[in-house]
Structure formats: C-alpha cells, structure tokens
Amino acid sequence: AILTQVSEGFVPAMSHRPWGPKHQGRARRISKRLVPRENGPPGEHLLGLRNGEELSLSGSLSIRVVHGLADVWGAKLTPSHTFVHIVAPFWQALPRLRAVKQSESKRAACERLQVEEDDDIRKFVASHSWPTVLVMGGLKSTETVELRECLTAPMGHPRLCASRAFSSLAEKFNALAVASGLEEPPVLLVMGKKNVGKSSCCRYLVNALLQGFGEVCFLETDIGQPELGTPGCTSLHCVREPMLQAPHSAQLLHECSASFFAGGITPMVHPVLYMQCVRAAFDEYLAVCKRHNGRVPPLIVNTHGWDTGLGLELTRTILGMVRARLLVRLVDTADIAKQAADAAASKTIQVGEGDDGDWDGTAQTPPFKRRRTRLARCGPVSLALTATASIKTWDRSDCVLVEVPSITDVAA
Numbered sequence: 001a002i003l004t005q006v007s008e009g010f011v012p013a014m015s016h017r018p019w020g021p022k023h024q025g026r027a028r029r030i031s032k033r034l035v036p037r038e039n040g041p042p043g044e045h046l047l048g049l050r051n052g053e054e055l056s057l058s059g060s061l062s063i064r065v066v067h068g069l070a071d072v073w074g075a076k077l078t079p080s081h082t083f084v085h086i087v088a089p090f091w092q093a094l095p096r097l098r099a100v101k102q103s104e105s106k107r108a109a110c111e112r113l114q115v116e117e118d119d120d121i122r123k124f125v126a127s128h129s130w131p132t133v134l135v136m137g138g139l140k141s142t143e144t145v146e147l148r149e150c151l152t153a154p155m156g157h158p159r160l161c162a163s164r165a166f167s168s169l170a171e172k173f174n175a176l177a178v179a180s181g182l183e184e185p186p187v188l189l190v191m192g193k194k195n196v197g198k199s200s201c202c203r204y205l206v207n208a209l210l211q212g213f214g215e216v217c218f219l220e221t222d223i224g225q226p227e228l229g230t231p232g233c234t235s236l237h238c239v240r241e242p243m244l245q246a247p248h249s250a251q252l253l254h255e256c257s258a259s260f261f262a263g264g265i266t267p268m269v270h271p272v273l274y275m276q277c278v279r280a281a282f283d284e285y286l287a288v289c290k291r292h293n294g295r296v297p298p299l300i301v302n303t304h305g306w307d308t309g310l311g312l313e314l315t316r317t318i319l320g321m322v323r324a325r326l327l328v329r330l331v332d333t334a335d336i337a338k339q340a341a342d343a344a345a346s347k348t349i350q351v352g353e354g355d356d357g358d359w360d361g362t363a364q365t366p367p368f369k370r371r372r373t374r375l376a377r378c379g380p381v382s383l384a385l386t387a388t389a390s391i392k393t394w395d396r397s398d399c400v401l402v403e404v405p406s407i408t409d410v411a412a
Contacts, residue, residue, distance in 0.1 A: 019096070019155075026053065027055050027151060028152050030047070030053060030055060031147075031148040033047055034136075034147060034148060037135070039118055040118065040120065040135075043137045043138075043141070043142040044136070044137035045135070045136050046066075046121065046133060046134070047133070047134045048124075048132070048134075049070070049099035049130060049133075049134065050132075051131050051132070053098070054096050054099075055097045055151050056094045056152075056157075057086050057096070057150065058088050058089075058090060058150050058157070059089075060085070060087050060088075061085075061136060061138050061139070061150055062085050062136070062137050063083065063097070063136050063138075064077070064080055064083045064084060064134070064135050065079050065132065065133070065134055066121050066134070067125050067130070067131075068100075068102055068130070068131045069100045069101070070097055070134065071097070072084075072095055072098075072207075072242070072244055073096070073204055073207055073242075073244065074162075074166070074208035074242075075242035076100075076208075081116070084241075085244070086245065087245040087249045088246070089246050090153070092246060093159055093200070095244065096160060099131060099132035100132075161407065162204060162407075163201075163404050163405055165402070165404045166205070166208070166404075169326070169328060170204070170205055170208035173188050173205070173209070173298065174209055174212050174213075176325055177209070177212075184323055185286070185289050186296075186299065186325055187298070187299045187322045187324040187325060188299070188301065188326045188327075188328065189303065189318070189322060189324040189326075190205075190300070190301065190328045190329075190330070191307070191315055191327065191328070191329050192303075192305065192307065193305050194305030195305070196407065197407030198303065198305065199222070199302060201407065202218065202302045203227065203243045206300055207242045209298055209300075210242060215238055215240050215297040216239045216297055216298055216299075217236060217238055217239070217285050218254075218300050218302070219235075219281055219299055219301045220236075220302050221278050221301065221302060221303050222304040223266070223267065223274070224265045231265050232261055232262060232263070232264055233259045233261050233277070234259070234260050234262055234274070234281045235259040235260070236258045236282075236285055236288075237255060237257065238254065238255040238297070239255075240255070241253055241254065257284050258280065258284035260277035262277045266306075267306070267310070267311070267314055268306075271310060271314060271381070272381075272385065272388055274314070275318075275385050275388040276388050278321065279321060279388060279389055279390060285299055299322070301322055301324065303315050317385045317389050318389070320386075320391040321389040321390070324399055327402070329402070329403050329404070330404055330405070331403050331405065331406060333406075336403075
C-alpha cells in the first residue's frame with residue numbers, strides 16, 4: 001500500500017516531479033532576485049520567493065527564513081535568527097528548497113518576529129509582497145554571482161525528488177508516536193536493497209519528525225555506508241537539528257549516544273558480533289527513553305542493502321529486536337512488475353501439468369508454501385542470531401508494512 005493523503009498539520013514535501021528544463025529556467029530567473037544586504041555582514045543576500053517556487057542547493061550554504069515558510073527535504077524552516085547550514089557536494093543528489101504557504105496564525109507570529117530584524121530586512125519585506133523571504137550566505141566569496149551559481153547547478157546534475165508517500169508516512173508515524181497508551185517506544189524501520197534511497201528516506205523522515213519532536217533518535221545499522229557514524233560501527237545518534245549535510249560533514253552536529261565496532265564494514269565478517277552491536281545500540285535507545293519524563297523520542301532505523309540470504313535474515317532479526325510499528329520497504333518498480341508477472345504465472349497450474357494425474361479437467365491452484373532462507377533452515381546460526389538479539393514474543397499484527405517506490409524511480 002502507498003499512502004498519499006496529507007493533512008494540514010504537516011508541511012507538504014517538496015515537489016514529487018523530477019527536476020526538468022522548466023525548473024532549471026525558473027531557478028535562473030529566481031536567482032536574479034538576489035539582493036545584497038545593505039547593513040548586514042558581507043556576502044549575505046536577501047531573496048524573495050512565491051508559494052510553490054523551488055530552488056536546488058549546491059555547495060556549502062547558510063540559510064534562514066525571515067518571513068514565510070520553506071521546506072528542505074522534510075525540514076520545516078520557520079522565521080528564525082539562527083542559520084541552517086546546508087552542505088550539498090556535487091557528487092550526491094542536490095536538495096531542493098520550496099516555499100510553502102503559511103497559515104494565518106503562523107503568519108501573525110512571524111510578523112511579531114520581524115520587529116526584531118535589522119532595518120534593511122524589515123524594509124525589504126515591507127516594500128515587497130513576497131510570501132517567503134530568505135537570508136542566504138555562508139560562502140567565502142561575497143560576490144552575488146558565486147551565490148547564484150550555487151542556486152543554478154547544471155541541468156545534468158541529479159536532484160533529490162521526494163516520493164508522494166513520504167509526507168503521509170511522516171504524518172501517520174508522528175500521530176502514532178504521540179498517541180497515548182503505547183507500551184513500547186515508537187520505532188520506524190526502513191529497508192530495501194542497495195541504491196534505492198534508504199538513507200535519503202531516513203533523512204527526510206527525521207527532518208519531518210523534528211516538526212513535532214525536539215529530538216529524534218537515529219539507529220544506524222548500515223556499517224558499510226553509514227549516514228551518521230564511522231564505517232564498521234553501529235551507532236545511535238540523538239538528532240536535534242535537520243539532517244541537511246553530507247555524511248562526512250555532519251559527524252559533529254548530532255550527539256552520538258553510543259557506537260560499537262562490528263569487526264568490519266560488512267555483517268558478513270562476524271554476523272553474531274554485528275547483532276550484538278545492534279542490540280547494544282538499541283539498549284542505549286531504551287535507556288534514553290527511560291531518561292525522558294515526558295513523551296519519548298521516536299526511533300528511525302536505517303538498515304543495510306543486503307536483502308538476500310544471511311543479509312535478509314539479519315534484517316528480519318533487527319526488525320524483531322526493535323519491534324517496529326511501521327516498516328517502510330523501498331522497492332524498484334521493475335521488481336514490482338516482475339513479482340506481479342511471476343505471481344500471475346504461478347497462480348494456477350495448467351491442465352495436464354500436475355504430477356499426480358488427479359485432475360478433473362480444470363486448472364488447479366497449488367497449495368501455499370512458506371519459503372525460508374537457507375540460513376533459517378540450517379539452524380545454529382539462526383538460533384545464535386535470535387539469542388543474541390534477545391527477541392521476545394512479538395505480535396507482528398502491530399507492525400504495518402508500507403511499500404514505497406524507490407527514490408531513484410521517482411526521480412527517473
């Protein structure tokens with residue numbers, strides 16, 4: 001199932017449409033609105049945006065909103081005197097900033113905040129009718145042309161493109177996390193094969209959940225390409241600021257509560273030790289929950305892309321350990337079409353293909369048979385993983401599985 005409904009309580013995601021020539025041409029026109037500040041620090045510029053307008057961000061930028069509302073990969077940027085630092089190197093897909101329509105109540109609060117701004121900013125906001133106004137800077141150069149190049153990266157460079165379901169996933173999980181009477185902490189797990197956008201999806205969900213929580217915990221179990229932490233280590237981070245930086249530049253921005261070396265950069269080296277490290281990091285999250293007097297922070301779990309054999313069994317064990325309430329599986333549309341074709345082909349057995357000759361001239365449906373991995377059949381390794389994870393009895397009916405098209409498919 002794919003969720004598509006978005007309520008008014010959550011800021012909608014950036015456009016789900018891929019970045020095209022129209023977006024590129026509009027971004028060039030928008031970048032011409034950059035105005036250097038009169039009384040501000042050198043290099044800072046003011047930029048006005050209409051509702052729905054988008055820009056791609058590259059390089060290292062510092063941005064703050066002085067009027068209106070903006071969204072960057074799930075992070076809601078409201079009027080503030082604090083800059084948000086964005087690091088988007090050219091070797092990864094670039095984030096997109098989108099101006100979002102603001103409610104009347106929040107607009108009134110923003111007008112009160114503008115009184116504390118400098119005179120040149122208040123003059124700019126009063127003399128224009130832009131719904132959203134940004135202050136941009138952070139570059140070494142003070143030239144406007146340098147900042148304009150950061151907003152108009154070449155057309156061939158990939159841009160992040162959110163799935164239609166991301167906003168609904170964040171909204172539904174937010175409602176689940178704040179619901180009263182939960183016996184266990186709210187956990188969301190993201191899984192899928194390699195290169196489907198698991199880390200980008202986790203970033204979006206963390207940024208979106210920060211709207212309702214001051215803190216979100218992030219459990220990294222992908223020791224080969226960790227989003228946060230050191231390769232070869234499982235880690236737990238307490239995130240209080242939006243995740244809008246490249247992995248190598250965000251290590252010191254978020255509090256690392258625990259980190260454990262798993263013996264290598266792949267679980268294949270020592271699967272039992274790897275599971276012990278995941279268990280230790282999850283125990284630290286449970287300890288963090290006990291230290292909170294009010295509602296506990298939600299947990300986002302990022303998994304590895306090894307989705308067959310031992311890797312699939314490891315993911316299943318992690319799922320049983322954290323007892324996730326929402327399971328997000330990113331899938332390729334090509335895989336969905338192939339599974340549908342295989343299911344249609346194996347749904348019935350054609351006449352004359354039975355092996356016992358007991359047929360009445362009509363197609364027969366084969367009995368359902370649950371398939372298990374070789375690891376599950378071999379016994380000792382599977383039992384060792386389960387014992388290490390300390391999995392208790394878990395009612396899987398409490399876990400909701402949502403299949404979402406991969407980010408690479410959305411952007412294609």
